[in-house]
Amino acid sequence: MPLVKKHFTSAMLFVSLCLLLDIYSRMKTLSPPDVPKERLKNTGTPHLENCTTSTHISAIWRRNSLLRQKCSLAKHNLSPNVRFYHWKNLVYCKVPKCGSTFWMQVFIALHKVKGVGDIFGKMRSLHHSSPLSEISNWNHVTGSDVIFHVARNPYSRLYSAYVDKIYLPGFLGVSKIINKHNKKHCNQSVSFGEFLDYILKENLQDPHWQPISDLCGSCTVPYNVISKQESFNKDVRFILDKLSISGQLKQKFIKNLKAKHTENSIKEITKVMISFAKTDPCITFQQFCQRLWKSFQIQGYISDLVSFPANKFKHLNFDNVTIIVRKFLKGTKKIVMNDVMRKLQRQKNLSKAYRGISQKTLDILKKVYKNDFDIYGYTNELPKEI
Structure with a gap:
């Protein structure tokens, strides 16, 4: 059996096993009506994390199936230079603007990297800490590994990259290049449209906005968990549940995930x-x-x-x-701002940002990020206010 096909089969078996375990766990917790509840508390019945429900496992399965189906039809690069962060049975392709700060915190803690201070409070050191365990060839992984990356709607990922790397006043490097290209003074704000025009024509390979399907070789690497920014918390719990780590460390990660940031x-x-x-x-x-x-x-x-x-x-x-x-x-x-207000305001600003973009630029964007829209199940319709 070809190596790629073998790994893809293992990926599907991995999620199938999770689904069967969940169904088994639920069946075991069912008891006859005449069994007192007090006895059930001490039966030691195995259980999974709340996030690892059959519904969520089914969602992971659907993402994997869609990826394989769309990849069989998509035109894609082989992406031979994909690099991964690795810890025991956890293999991760880092995607900036898709929860990468959190996952770097996790890897730093798992590797017990020293000299980075408070890993849950220091931003600058997270992406530039001591070298973590990396592999550059996915052929080294086995079918039992959790191989994953995080996807995100290209529209929101691009706008997030613009705000963080262009609009925020500390990162002026790319802004200066764009302004110089447009013959503007360096202190002038770069518009979102100018940013899109620049990266689509001149600089698409920066990992902060490079298509995820290219960055992580989504159609050539046997990923068995496709996480999404839109369901990030549930996906994190699902992945942590598959790791051989102490309950105390897992709770520390989850506590950080729940924290008000x-x-x-x-x-x-x-x-x-x-x-x-x-x-x-x-x-x-x-x-x-x-x-x-x-x-x-x-x-x-x-x-x-x-x-x-x-x-x-x-x-x-x-x-x-x-x-x-x-x-x-x-x-x-x-x-x-509560969670609902925050979500509505973010969506409003996202929708407003794309209303000012020319149709020509939007057409190029949809073409360049077509694989990301297709294989991760996102619509290429422009974001609207909720």
């Missing part, structure tokens, strides 16, 4: 952005604060109904880090 994210992002922007002549302090405020609104941390208080930053400078953070956090308390 607004305050920590604002603190860390602000500090990182200041460290980069304070020495860059292309942005003033006031421009920095206003753009950072807007980025927090796009991410759903600060309500769109709360205007940027320019006068509150008037007498501050880049050295007033603590005060700046406090001002941003105060903005989050003007109108406290």
Whole structure:
């Protein structure tokens, strides 16, 4: 049997086994009506995590089946240089803008990498820590390994990459290149349309926006778990449940997954952005604060109904880090955003961003990311407000 086909068969058997185990577990927990509930508590019946339900396992199965079906029809590159992070039976292709920070935290903890400080609170060190265990050839993996990567709707992934790497005032490298290409001053904001035009024509290979199907070789690597940004928490629990780790460590990961990130994210992002922007002549302090405020609104941390208080930053400078953070956090308390409000606001900003893009650019985008739309089951219809 060819090696690729053998691994694909193993991938399907892996998910099938999970499904059978779940059904078995549910059958075992059923008891005759005359059995007292008190006795059931001490039966030691095996059980799976709440996330590992037959419904979710079926969702994983459907994703795998769709991937194999679409890959048999799609035109794709062989992607021989895919690299993976590896720990025992866990094999991961890192996809930026798809929960990669969380998974890097997990790998750092699993490898017990030293010198990175608080792994659940330090952003800069997560992607540039001591070398982790990597493999560059998926032929080294076995059928019992959990081989996975995270997919995301190309529309939201591209906009997230734009906000983080172009609009945020600390990362001005690509912005300067785009402005120079468009004969604009370096301190001018790069529009989302300009960003799309640039990457689609000039720089598609950056991993932050490269098509995931190319980046991870989705049609050549025998992935048995396709995770998605849209169901990230459930998928994380599913994958953790397959690892031979202590319950205490698993709970630590899950606790971090459940944690409220607004305050920590604002603190860390602000500090990182200041460290980069304070020495860059292309942005003033006031421009920095206003753009950072807007980025927090796009991410759903600060309500769109709360205007940027320019006068509150008037007498501050880049050295007033603590005060700046406090001002941003105060903005989050003007109108406290719950999960539903945050989701609606993010979707509104996403929809608004694409309304200003030319049809020519959209046509190219749909063509370039066609495989990502198809094999991961996303529609290429433009995002709309909910």
